[in-house]
Amino acid sequence: MATNPNQNYEIPAEMRDFAEKSVEQARKAIDGFLNAAQKTVDTFEGSANTVQASAKDATRKSFAYAEQNLAAAFDLAQRMVRAKDVQEAMQIQAEFVRNQFEAMQTQMKEFGSLAQSAMKQPGSKK
Numbered sequence: 001m002a003t004n005p006n007q008n009y010e011i012p013a014e015m016r017d018f019a020e021k022s023v024e025q026a027r028k029a030i031d032g033f034l035n036a037a038q039k040t041v042d043t044f045e046g047s048a049n050t051v052q053a054s055a056k057d058a059t060r061k062s063f064a065y066a067e068q069n070l071a072a073a074f075d076l077a078q079r080m081v082r083a084k085d086v087q088e089a090m091q092i093q094a095e096f097v098r099n100q101f102e103a104m105q106t107q108m109k110e111f112g113s114l115a116q117s118a119m120k121q122p123g124s125k126k
Contacts, residue, residue, distance in 0.1 A: 054118035061114065065107045072100060 076096045083089040 050118060054114065057114055058111070061107075061110060065103075068103065069100070072096065072103070 076092065079092045079096075080089055083092055
């Protein structure tokens with residue numbers, strides 16, 4: 001059976017409809033993806049300042065806590081050197097451990113509060 005090269009081949013209407021719908025669905029999917037990507041970029045840009053401010057606060061608190069803890073450690077050392085006997089040294093050590101544990105709990109609570117407030121600020125993801 002010979003084919004005529006000049007003979008036009010008709011694409012069935014169903015195939016054209018299917019192809020058009022497929023292209024339209026792909027276009028909508030890509031548009032949706034691009035919109036979601038843009039929203040994500042906007043969110044990151046908006047939260048960058050919040051994150052930076054929160055990081056500064058956390059850094060300041062970290063230094064303040066480090067200073068407090070170092071001061072307590074030096075105070076312990078001075079008190080231990082001045083202890084009259086082993087029993088007094090043990091009492092000083094127990095008091096230090098108790099006070100440092102309380103300080104650590106307070107510091108962790110404050111860090112937790114700082115993290116929660118950073119998450120609630122505008123521009124941060126909730």
